[in-house]
Amino acid sequence: MTALSVRDLHKSYGRARVLDGVSLDVAEGTTTAILGASGCGKTTLLRLIAGFDRADGGTIALAGRVVSAVPPEKRSIGYVAQEGALFPHLTVQANIAFGLSRAAGTRAERRHRVAELLDLVRLDASLARRHPHELSGGQQQRVALARALARRPALVLLDEPFSSLDTALRSATRTAVAEALRAERVTTLLVTHDQAEALSLSDEVAVLTRGRFTQVAPAREIYAAPVDLDTARLLGPGTTLPGKADAGAVSCTLGTLRVAQPCPDGDATVFVRPEQLRVTPAAGGNAVVRASGFLGADTVLTVELPDGTLLDARADATVAYTTGERVTVDVVGAVNAYAART
Numbered sequence: 240m241t242a243l244s245v246r247d248l249h250k251s252y253g254r255a256r257v258l259d260g261v262s263l264d265v266a267e268g269t270t271t272a273i274l275g276a277s278g279c280g281k282t283t284l285l286r287l288i289a290g291f292d293r294a295d296g297g298t299i300a301l302a303g304r305v306v307s308a309v310p311p312e313k314r315s316i317g318y319v320a321q322e323g324a325l326f327p328h329l330t331v332q333a334n335i336a337f338g339l340s341r342a343a344g345t346r347a348e349r350r351h352r353v354a355e356l357l358d359l360v361r362l363d364a365s366l367a368r369r370h371p372h373e374l375s376g377g378q379q380q381r382v383a384l385a386r387a388l389a390r391r392p393a394l395v396l397l398d399e400p401f402s403s404l405d406t407a408l409r410s411a412t413r414t415a416v417a418e419a420l421r422a423e424r425v426t427t428l429l430v431t432h433d434q435a436e437a438l439s440l441s442d443e444v445a446v447l448t449r450g451r452f453t454q455v456a457p458a459r460e461i462y463a464a465p466v467d468l469d470t471a472r473l474l475g476p477g478t479t480l481p482g483k484a485d486a487g488a489v490s491c492t493l494g495t496l497r498v499a500q501p502c503p504d505g506d507a508t509v510f511v512r513p514e515q516l517r518v519t520p521a522a523g524g525n526a527v528v529r530a531s532g533f534l535g536a537d538t539v540l541t542v543e544l545p546d547g548t549l550l551d552a553r554a555d556a557t558v559a560y561t562t563g564e565r566v567t568v569d570v571v572g573a574v575n576a577y578a579a580r581t
């Protein structure tokens with residue numbers, strides 16, 4: 240069943256058209272990540288769905304019911320903002336219980352639900368009596384999620400919920416949140432501009448560009464075959480090269496390569512991701528290492544081809560590459576190519 244259905248949504252601020260015909264369906268119990276550049280309208284869309292702002296046109300339906308006239312508190316939506324916005328004067332327990340109305344069972348039942356929620360977001364019960372300032376940023380975000388889930392909402396909106404956390408905390412919090420959402424089988428819309436977050440947390444990724452969704456597809460599918468160059472770049476780094484497409488292949492400075500999806504014959508832009516290039520040390524190699532950055536798990540190299548083309552490649556971190564060293568560069572698998580913009 241479709242939990243959320245957005246149709247042809249429009250929103251402008253003055254003359255600036257932010258959403259220009261946005262449509263999206265989210266199936267019940269799934270997570271869709273909205274990926275888009277800063278300022279593309281992601282938060283605007285969430286605010287319209289939550290009912291904090293009104294659209295200029297289009298409809299939003301929750302479980303098949305159009306909600307234009309329904310106030311935010313009656314939409315059965317949980318919202319977690321960039322920084323959880325917990326009540327600073329209330330304990331963790333009281334913050335979570337705030338989401339539960341007094342009508343929702345006895346005091347003992349509410350306590351039980353709070354304990355259940357703390358467990359769900361993997362927070363120790365001993366934290367229940369602390370105040371937000373006595374928690375780490377990651378713990379605060381997990382309390383914010385517990386509060387949003389308290390009333391068993393039909394839909395949870397997460398607006399860049401991990402952006403204020405450092406790398407290690409971000410990854411741990413992300414895992415805890417993903418597991419909690421899966422356990423509750425709650426329908427979720429996650430806004431992010433972090434491609435790793437979008438790809439790892441979602442059933443589907445929806446790419447918002449120039450006021451519309453340009454592609455909505457499962458993470459693997461969208462990563463392997465982005466519809467256009469902007470979408471390809473949003474999903475991760477890559478080098479663009481001029482080329483010529485002809486009958487299902489594309490020729491460029493790297494040779495004649497297979498294409499992952501159809502590209503019209505003629506001038507093309509080839510997009511090669513760092514992991515699609517295999518670099519091997521070789522005295523008589525066709526390229527020279529111009530820069531190398533050791534990242535721990537792997538190394539990112541910038542290599543130069545004889546015609547001066549610079550390529551970014553991912554390489555084996557156990558090999559210490561030096562600037563000026565000769566290497567061979569091969570392309571692994573099919574690449575994406577798009578009709579060149581005139």
Ligand SMILES: Nc1ncnc2c1ncn2[C@@H]1O[C@H](COP(=O)(O)OP(=O)(O)OP(=O)(O)O)[C@@H](O)[C@H]1O
Pocket residue numbers: 252257275276277278279280281282283284432
């Ligand atoms: N209340 C408002 N009044 C005027 N302009 C606004 C208002 N809210 C947002 N905007 C503008 O609308 C555009 C979209 O903003 P929005 O916050 O939705 O983007 P975003 O994709 O969430 O960005 P970010 O990733 O940086 O948070 C921006 O250009 C912003 O300046």
